[in-house]
Amino acid sequence: MRIAVAGGTGAVGREIVQRARARGHDVSVIARSAGVDLRTGAGLDAALDGVEAVVDATNVATLRADESAEFFRTASSHLLAAADRAGVRHTLLLSIVGIDENPHGYNAGKVAQEAVYAASAAPWSLVRATQFHEFAGQIAGRARLGPVQLAPRARTQPIAAAAVADHLVGIIEGPPAGRTRDIAGPREERLERMIEAWVRRSGRRGPVVPVSLPGAQMRGMRAGLALPGPGAIRLGPTFDEWLGAVPRG
Numbered sequence: 001m002r003i004a005v006a007g008g009t010g011a012v013g014r015e016i017v018q019r020a021r022a023r024g025h026d027v028s029v030i031a032r033s034a035g036v037d038l039r040t041g042a043g044l045d046a047a048l049d050g051v052e053a054v055v056d057a058t059n060v061a062t063l064r065a066d067e068s069a070e071f072f073r074t075a076s077s078h079l080l081a082a083a084d085r086a087g088v089r090h091t092l093l094l095s096i097v098g099i100d101e102n103p104h105g106y107n108a109g110k111v112a113q114e115a116v117y118a119a120s121a122a123p124w125s126l127v128r129a130t131q132f133h134e135f136a137g138q139i140a141g142r143a144r145l146g147p148v149q150l151a152p153r154a155r156t157q158p159i160a161a162a163a164v165a166d167h168l169v170g171i172i173e174g175p176p177a178g179r180t181r182d183i184a185g186p187r188e189e190r191l192e193r194m195i196e197a198w199v200r201r202s203g204r205r206g207p208v209v210p211v212s213l214p215g216a217q218m219r220g221m222r223a224g225l226a227l228p229g230p231g232a233i234r235l236g237p238t239f240d241e242w243l244g245a246v247p248r249g
């Protein structure tokens, strides 16, 4: 079937695109770098032409609640309206484990995004995942002070973006299911250790300094509010297994 992947160039989006194509689907990518802007809706109708199913894996890099909420509300509203016009039969949203318990900072935007889906008449499914193994590199890239790498402290049970993508492709191939079971990696990790391991794997030798970032969102993550509940599906590999397969820098 023809599937559109919103955010199809991102950490998880590119894995979804690759897997969907490997399973024989015809995939359309929605991203600014592919000529489609979800903030304005430009290029969206053309990207959804003939599309039966959509996976929403768009993102904004911010810890600010207002910026995050504004982005996700606007982008999801444009996406769902265009999907409705195109006669899309199933839209799947990727969200994050624990956001109800910790609805602060960036997570405020994910709560707002889920609310847009819940209030729409669209046929949708929702999967919440824990942080990706790739999150270590994403955070490392945003937390450098010259030669010093800051490593924010947090508890997480990370999952490989590839495992998330496999799961999502299975869900989008089925009928709309509303909220489905959460997914998580196999074991709990400390984010600061993941960042240090990722930095060393990348070949960097400078200091890596654990820090406790201010703000309710990161405080909540240190308290374990991003960890999965007992009902979550656990999917490997572990962070160390995944990192071992990343080419050395």
Ligand SMILES: NC(=O)c1ccc[n+]([C@@H]2O[C@H](COP(=O)([O-])OP(=O)(O)OC[C@H]3O[C@@H](n4cnc5c(N)ncnc54)[C@H](OP(=O)(O)O)[C@@H]3O)[C@@H](O)[C@H]2O)c1
Binding pocket: 006, 007, 008, 009, 010, 011, 012, 013, 030, 031, 032, 033, 034, 036, 037, 038, 039, 056, 057, 058, 059, 060, 061, 094, 095, 096, 097, 110, 129, 130, 131, 132, 133, 134, 135, 138
């Ligand atoms: N990262 C994690 O650990 C994690 C864990 C659980 C759930 N999630 C969720 O998974 C989703 C994807 O996260 P990610 O880390 O894979 O994201 P990412 O690597 O930051 O990629 C973001 C994607 O969104 C696209 N995008 C951004 N602004 C856009 C716009 N205005 N119009 C169209 N496309 C736009 C980007 O493409 P362009 O830049 O080309 O526009 C890119 O393809 C997010 O909703 C996030 O909440 C992430």
